Amino acid sequence: MRRADRLIKLVHFMRSRHRAITAQQIADEFSICTRTVYRDIQDLMDSGTPIVGEAGVGYMIDKQFYLPPITFDADELEAIGLGISMVRQWTDEKFAQKANEAFAKIQAVLPANLQGELQQITAYAIPSRPVLPWSVSFSDLREFIRKQQKIHINYIDEKEKTTSRDVRPLSLFFFSPVWVLATWCEKRQDFRNFRIDRIQSLTGLDEFFKDEEGKDLNTLILRETGAPLCDFNK
Structure with a gap:
């Protein structure tokens, strides 16, 4: 890989991470040594890229930073x-x-x-099964997740039992043709998944949450897959 291409990919890689990332993690991602990472980071900083951090601790990039348009193969x-x-x-x-x-x-x-x-383009996504209807807004759910806003849902399970829950919405997962809302359930004090086609209604609550160890998406991904969220997003 050309060094110029690696620097561009390095910026995109850092922007995709929510936490500080170590030089070793960067080295592993790009199959380079940590000495090369330190040099690349310094060159990016010298060119005005808003990176903060230091060797041995970790680096973060200002999420407001954007590269100019680039081409694609x-x-x-x-x-x-x-x-x-x-x-x-x-x-x-x-x-x-x-x-x-x-x-x-x-x-x-x-x-x-x-x-x-x-x-x-040679590859397309065409529904192999009927798209399941929803009573709630998919885009509203995405917004609640993005804002980390708690929601109240009314849900009908597979046994036709209706329940009401206050939950922390963490992410949406797709298992064709089903979308699943992954949450931290305040009632059960544990992670719970809800099919969005079975959510009858939802309401945003006047309460927001922050990532909390043991209740966040990273913990859920680690529990379900055995890999941390940073690996899951690769």
Whole structure:
């Protein structure tokens, strides 16, 4: 990998992480030595990239920092096109519209020699089963998760039993054709998953939460997969 390409990928890698990341973790990700990591980080900082931290502790990047538009190769466009297709097919109209807008922005900045690649995508996401109807808003759920706002839900389980819960919404997971809301349940004091097609109603509460060890998404992912969230997101 060219060094210039690695520096760009390093910035994207750091922006995708919610916590400080060590030089060793970066070295493992890019198959380089820590000495090279220190040099790359210093060069990025010298060029004005807003990175804070130090060797032996960890590094973080200002999430408001954006790189200028870059180009994509054919396979990267293929991956982006497939992801957009999945959003169109398996989420709601509001999120699908955002996917269309993102696609238009990508198309607008592509050089002429790559414009044709968007018309030659070979992989698509087509529903193999009927999309399950929802009574609640998919986009509202995403917003509650993003804002870390507690919600109250009324839920019907597989035995047709109705329950009401106050939960911390942590993430949405897709198991075709089912979307599942992963939460920390205040009633059970444990993690609970709820199929969103079985949520009858939801209301945002006037209470917000912060990541709390033992109750956060990282703990849930570690419990379910045996791997930390940073590995899960790779």
